[in-house]
Amino acid sequence: MVRGRISGLSVRDVRFPTSLGGHGSDAMHTDPDYSAAYVVLETDAGDGLKGYGITFTLGKGTEVVVCAVNALAHHVLHKDLKDIVGDFRAFYRQLTSDGQLRWIGPEKGVVHLATAAVLNAVWDLWAKQEGKPLWKLLVDMDPRTLLSCIDFRYITDVLTEEEAFEILQKGQVGKKEREEQMLVQGYPAYTTSCAWLGYSDDTLKQLCTEALKDGWTRFKVKVGADLQDDIRRCRLIRNTIGPEKTLMMDANQRWDVPEAVEWMSKLAEFKPLWIEEPTSPDDILGHAAISKALVPLGIGVATGEQCHNRVIFKQLLQAKALQFLQIDSCRLGSVNENLSVLLMAKKFEIPVCPHAGGVGLCELVQHLIIFDFISVSASLTNRMCEYVDHLHEHFKYPVVIEKASYMPPKDAGYSTEMKEDSVKKHQYPDGEVWKKLLAARGN
Ligand SMILES: C[C@H](O)[C@@H](O)[C@@H](O)[C@H](O)C(=O)O
Numbered sequence: 001m002v003r004g005r006i007s008g009l010s011v012r013d014v015r016f017p018t019s020l021g022g023h024g025s026d027a028m029h030t031d032p033d034y035s036a037a038y039v040v041l042e043t044d045a046g047d048g049l050k051g052y053g054i055t056f057t058l059g060k061g062t063e064v065v066v067c068a069v070n071a072l073a074h075h076v077l078h079k080d081l082k083d084i085v086g087d088f089r090a091f092y093r094q095l096t097s098d099g100q101l102r103w104i105g106p107e108k109g110v111v112h113l114a115t116a117a118v119l120n121a122v123w124d125l126w127a128k129q130e131g132k133p134l135w136k137l138l139v140d141m142d143p144r145t146l147l148s149c150i151d152f153r154y155i156t157d158v159l160t161e162e163e164a165f166e167i168l169q170k171g172q173v174g175k176k177e178r179e180e181q182m183l184v185q186g187y188p189a190y191t192t193s194c195a196w197l198g199y200s201d202d203t204l205k206q207l208c209t210e211a212l213k214d215g216w217t218r219f220k221v222k223v224g225a226d227l228q229d230d231i232r233r234c235r236l237i238r239n240t241i242g243p244e245k246t247l248m249m250d251a252n253q254r255w256d257v258p259e260a261v262e263w264m265s266k267l268a269e270f271k272p273l274w275i276e277e278p279t280s281p282d283d284i285l286g287h288a289a290i291s292k293a294l295v296p297l298g299i300g301v302a303t304g305e306q307c308h309n310r311v312i313f314k315q316l317l318q319a320k321a322l323q324f325l326q327i328d329s330c331r332l333g334s335v336n337e338n339l340s341v342l343l344m345a346k347k348f349e350i351p352v353c354p355h356a357g358g359v360g361l362c363e364l365v366q367h368l369i370i371f372d373f374i375s376v377s378a379s380l381t382n383r384m385c386e387y388v389d390h391l392h393e394h395f396k397y398p399v400v401i402e403k404a405s406y407m408p409p410k411d412a413g414y415s416t417e418m419k420e421d422s423v424k425k426h427q428y429p430d431g432e433v434w435k436k437l438l439a440a441r442g443n
């Protein structure tokens with residue numbers, strides 16, 4: 001039973017100095033400090049349950065998102081949780097249609113990241129009150145209620161609510177068996193933690209060798225800054241993992257369209273399954289042109305981690321601009337908007353391979369993709385979820401990986417809660433970790 005009125009919202013700027021070790025580095029983000037705007041919702045229900053929500057950011061960007069969360073707070077404060085989730089579509093619209101704030105969006109950029117953080121906290125609270133992990137809350141929800149969480153505005157030309165209902169109805173068949181399958185086998189994952197751009201060749205080789213021993217069979221490597229480096233690194237990885245294992249490449253938006261095609265023709269000998277974010281995330285037709293040009297090389301295009309909203313995903317699907325769709329739990333407007341994208345992907349039969357990593361993204365997105373398999377896609381063909389082995393120790397309910405698969409979370413909620421001690425230490429700029437670092441840098 002959903003209960004209580006939202007009596008408090010706090011948001012904190014939490015940063016981890018990952019750039020010091022080159023973790024997370026790519027062709028465009030050379031010194032990322034994995035960070036989060038961390039939202040906590042309290043209620044007057046007297047049950048001690050709180051809702052925790054994050055959105056993933058890099059370093060300085062966090063302070064801007066924190067401002068945006070504060071600007072949205074009045075929409076949530078003093079609301080009954082029952083009224084929020086009872087008409088979740090209306091609440092989503094209220095947040096995304098704020099007459100003044102939408103001007104700096106709409107449904108994109110900082111204000112949308114802030115929306116994600118707030119709504120992720122609402123979903124965490126809801127799942128906790130129902131005593132279920134979020135994936136299970138979604139799996140058990142009747143289709144009509146699920147659809148009442150989605151804003152179909154701007155996507156009815158490709159997916160109406162009735163079509164979405166039919167998809168969910170079809171998904172009911174075999175649902176129990178698929179849930180069993182997930183609980184036993186988990187959801188297949190691939191690793192990105194072996195091959196950040198800032199890692200030396202020795203580190204790369206060592207991490208790939210260790211990952212192979214741990215049972216990983218799918219690997220992603222960062223490319224895009226220097227062709228000769230890419231050739232050397234990709235050769236090293238291919239030789240280490242062998243010809244049968246799956247390799248993906250990620251350029252993080254580094255190239256122009258013709259450059260992407262040319263560059264990938266030089267890397268084709270290493271047999272990548274996909275090239276991720278070859279160019280600007282906003283260039284739908286550019287992605288379509290690259291997709292078309294890479295067909296003869298057997299390379300697909302993957303994108304989505306910086307895809308603004310459901311409208312851009314709709315057009316990427318309409319334009320046949322991607323072969324692998326990468327949802328992100330913190331870039332889109334939380335579970336609500338991700339549900340609409342999962343349903344569109346199902347309609348177009350494009351496999352969803354979520355973006356994860358960062359701080360907390362694995363914890364969150366595992367819920368969405370496990371739900372997707374059980375209730376929507378019903379398939380594992382060409383599907384896998386990203387995994388990155390950083391910062392899980394800061395979460396109260398960290399992901400569980402077994403045999404290179406995500407095991408479904410068992411604790412109630414959205415796995416968003418961080419350890420208070422970690423938050424305190426990493427809060428910027430007053431946490432212990434930053435005080436020391438800033439002093440050492442002479443700030
Ligand atoms: C800055 C980040 O580490 C990105 O490089 C990362 O999210 C990446 O694009 C990925 O696909 O994991």
Ligand SMILES: [Mg+2]
Binds near residue numbers: 250277
């Ligand atoms: Mg990427």
